[in-house]
Each structure stands twice: as structure tokens, then as C-alpha cells.
Amino acid sequence: MVMKKNIAIVGGSSDIAIATVNHISKEEYNFFALIREQDKSSELSDLGVDVTIGDATSEDDIKNFISGVKESGEIHAILHCVGSFAVRPPHAMNKEAFEAVISTNLTSAFLTLSIAGKAMLSQGHGRMVFMSSVAGSLGLVNHEAISAAKGGVESMVRSAAATYANRGLRINAVAPGLTDTKLASPIMSNETASQAASQKIPIKRVGQKEEVANVIKWLLTEAPENFTGQILHTDGGMSNVLV
Secondary structure, three states, X not given: OOOOEEEEEEOOOOHHHHHHHHHOOOOOEEEEEEEOOHHHHHHHHHOOOEEEEOOOOOHHHHHHHHHHHHOOOOEEEEEEOOOOOXXXXXXXXXXXXXXXXXXXXXXXXXXXXXXXXXXXXXOOOEEEEEEOOHHHOOOOOOOHHHHHHHHHHHXXXXXXXXXXXXXXXXXXXXXXXXXXXHHHHHHHOOHHHHHHHHOOOOOOOOEOHHHHHHHHHHHHHHOOOOOOOOEEEEOOOOOOOOO
16 A cells, blocks of 8 residues: 655645645545644545644744654644735835734744654655745735735745755646636625726736645645756736736
8 A cells, every 4th residue: 555645734724835735646646734823724634644733933843743744753844824914015014014024924834844854854855845925926916914924935945945955855836827816805795895906917817716726736746856946927927028
């Protein structure tokens, strides 16, 4: 019998994380998820995911989560799927709010890289995928805080890919544009705002979570071993195309 491979997800209750689980074979992979809120665990449990309640910005919670996954065997891959919605100009955001955006998006990513990376180094291989955003590489109005956080994630991914290139770790990121998820509901629930946002995208529509999940699936399970240090833009061409 072929042993299943383990995939760990930090931020497992997000729409994109759940879509990713749905896209990957349960016959080949076991899934473990760290989520913050207990009331969001039932959908994941119904999918056969082993759920741990904890805070992605807590070093102890990440350590306990990764340790628990390792008890079931090697970690084939880890997905960091934590994000926040913060679209406000700098003059309307205080230091506390800015630091919350950085902590949620960037600090949690670094903790995952550091702690999960150490676990993978001991086994000599592993894949890591982090979530960025089109705002990490493109100047968007009122996105200063999230741009700083996701830009940091992208730079971290490139550096980490270099650091661990010869030690078996493959580290990449996915950078969606506006995607129809709960996180984007402040825009998606407003038809005027949604239409205005769509017109800024070359293909003239927002992304779907399944489209992002397919790219993540490829990175976690199918990408060649020489694929590392890359930022894959699932943004309808927004970051690179002008129409």
C-alpha cells in the first residue's frame, strides 16, 4: 500500500484553502489545518482534514501544529493561506491597525517559513507555498498596508528559495488579484464597487477561488523539482498586462 503524503495548511478555513483541499486527491494526501475559530472547523472535518485550533501569529501555536503533523510522518508540503482585508489610505490607518496587517500577513508567514522549514530540513525535502496579492507588486490606491505586507512575503519567498535551494526545499508564492471569496466580500457585495474593480482587470472579471486553488495544487503536488523562488500571478493579467 502506498503511504499518503502529508500537507499542512496554516489558515485552513479560508475559501481558497478549502478549494485547494477539494482539488487534491484524498487517496494520495492527508490534510492538516491550523485555524483560529472553532466554529469553522466542521466543513474541514467533513472533508477529512485534521483540524487544530490556534493563532497563525503565535510561535507556540505554529510549533505545536507542525509538531503534531510530524507525528504522522514527513511533511510533503505546507500552504500558508493567511490574509486580511485592509483597504484604507495611510492617513486613515493608525500604527496599531498597520501592525495588525503586518502581523497577520507577514509575521505569520515568516513563522511558518521558520518553523515548518526547520521540520522539512530534517527530512531533506519539502514544498512551501505562500499567499501574496497583486498588491505586492502593483501600486493600488489605498493598499499601502497590505502592499507592504505582501511585498514582504514575496521578497521573503525569493530569499528563502535561495537559502534552501541546495537543501531540498522548494518555496514559491501565489499572488491573486481580486477573487470572489469571503475575504473580498466588502467589494464583491457591492455591485458598483465590484464592477469598477473588474474593469481594471485585463480579462474584465474577478478571479474564482477554484482558479487560484488549481495553481496552488500544482505547486504543492505537481510542479517540477527545479521550480522555486517564483511568484505566480493569478490576477487576470493585471500585474503585467495593459489593455
